[in-house]
Amino acid sequence: MRPLDGVRVLDLSRILAGPYCTQYLGEMGADVIKVEPPGHGDDTRNWGPPFVGETDEAVYYLAANRNKRGIVLDLKSERGQEAVRRLAESADVLVENFRPGTLEKWGLGYEQLSALNPRLIHVSITGFGQTGRYRDRPGYDLVAQGMGGVMDLTGEADGAPAKVGLPVADLNAGTWSIIAVLMALQARHTTGRGQYLDVSLLDAQLAWHVYAAGAHFYDAPRPKRMGSAHPSIVPYQAFPASDGWLIIAVGSEKLWRKFCEVLGLAIAEDPRFVSNAARAAHREELTELITGALAGRTAAEWLKIFDDASVPAGPINTVDEVYQDPWAQQREQIVRLPHPSVGTYFGTGFPVKASDTQPAPTSAPPLLGQHTAEVLAELGYSEAEIAEFPHPDGRE
Template identity: 40%
Template sequence: MTHHITGPLDRYRVLDLTRIRSGPTCVKQFADWGADVIKIEPPEDNSGYADRNSSDFQNLHRNKRSLTLDLKSSEGHDILMRLVDTADVLVENFRPGVKKRLGLDWDSLHARNPRLVLGSISGFGQTGPYAERPGFDQVAQGMGGLMSVTGLPGQGPVRVGIPIADLTAGMFCATGILMVLLERERTGVGQWVQSSLLQAQVAMLDFQAARWLIDGEVPEQAGNNHPTAVPMGVYPTSDGSMNIAVTGNRMWQDFCAVVDRCDLIEDARYATARQRLKNRDELNAMLHEITRTRTSKDLTEALIASGIPCGPINKIDAVFDDPQVSSLGMVVEVEHPKRGTQKVLGQPIVLSGATPVMHSATPDAGQHSDTILHELGLSETEVTALKKRKIV
């Protein structure tokens, strides 16, 4: 296996048969931390699911090698199986029935290479009444309850502005694969790791789920108000708006001092967290009039000086202008042979002994086909013949 990139995962080879977003999000964790990731895609990419030149695609698929392969042909399938023999992980997000047809089901792969870890992401799970349904992020956001608690009260369901079910399903799957790779060091045997958009979305309900499961309460839309703490949420300023988060009585007293309303500390309507929650609307109406007289910068500095969490509400351009975001290394550059220097999103994980490896831009389809096939022992003549027959 020819692989010279170093990183904490550099001893692993990952076969990437994923599409859209949840699968690539999972695989990105391995690609960024040094694994040899081989992206396997159709020879003629007419699947209509992605624009290779889009910013989205370029951000998602960096640090991979690309092999084009017709998996429906026996020769293409044979080459994939030879790669399976060399791989540690295979990640896919086909529907369960499609997997079986392509011979990529767990039983077949496990029999072929018992050390292989199979990561599968689906819309609704590998079993159950919805197993064969196609999955889509917004559908999962709706079915998983998120859209019912997002948005302003009475507004009707609202989707979150990022594909949160896709992203978290990918992250959960990556975590599961890493767990199994650790256990494989003890057992020598791989496992089947499964996640789905619906499972991920339900898991992400977190405290909103607990309100129902433990308290029997069905949460509603709360808009920018925190469900249980006041004052917490969006407050207008003279030049825009900002987030302020006041928790506990001590912080409430400090907040009253900052806005020059210490009289509120003694007001029975706002003396405890429970009372503030009960009288939230009138308290917020009063506070809005006060915060509206201050600039965002002035109020932020005063609140931070008193240890009260707060911050601006940035548009995306302002996010990347923020000095803290810059210092966290959330933007990294890769060199693309045609597009030149490209900025992509960095990793949100910091390791004391390693950094993510941004060694290559998203590859063109089949960019590494020849190299990978030669690594498998195929001759130049064999590779040329496969290309002629559009198997590669």
């Protein structure tokens, strides 16, 4: 069995945060029905390059939409709205990321649908939430990274603010949405009722602040952009070897002494470096000493030495190198599924290994409207009625 076998999820979301959430709910066993508008479908179907396959499937779309059945409905039409109501009556969870008030305008808001199905769990993902001064602003990952303080802390000390290289605001909100769904399903066992879950990209960014927020609350020195360095732990950053870069993470005094021994530096008891606090106070001097010592060998040579000594260190991999590492296969982090257009779909694996209820991928991302007739028939529509719904390409 899988943990969400028997759970049905109605996915009205698009772009990334919502689809990322529902993809992994599907991996956990839920029957996910993804609803897209006729014509263009999910916006990310057109986000490229790269595009792959006979029908030019966008890699961006493929990355967050496996384990779903895909249907096309026009939610602005009465026919489409009625179909969503039928779907909601049998659904356990609804996930959407429309701007506040949009679904209510179509008669598909939480109050309206929960009147039909009191057990319905409704997850709404927006840029800034359903309350507060920014409620009605459109929200995108880049905006949330900037407003949420992440960009201010990312980049070199003397450089411009930088966004993280992956859409972490979207992915973080999607992850919290998964947590919210699991929380509400558990609560429903006790109450018998569903509930409304308000998730925002900006809230999710703040949940990442941890010690950075603590510095603000206690009026302590604030973290600043430091490249790969850590504001509190030294040495804990990228260093150059003779031919490239590597990461070194010395997170305890025991490791500090071992690191000095392996590096051949007699500075473990130097008053400037004898404690982490002292090393932080003399960060530049220590960095210069370490960089000089590392210059005599290649990154690969140092990584072998550190590995043998159990000093935490690692390469700075390209994405290609990550998936070429045998580790990725050993940990089942590469998913392969048949796909009608691209031949073989590739994706990233579920990041948790369970002893009894292991999630597993079931199907590649659907073509636009691939399962429309199938799902509408399950809802009780006749063949003649199904023929009246819009064609996936937008034709009536």
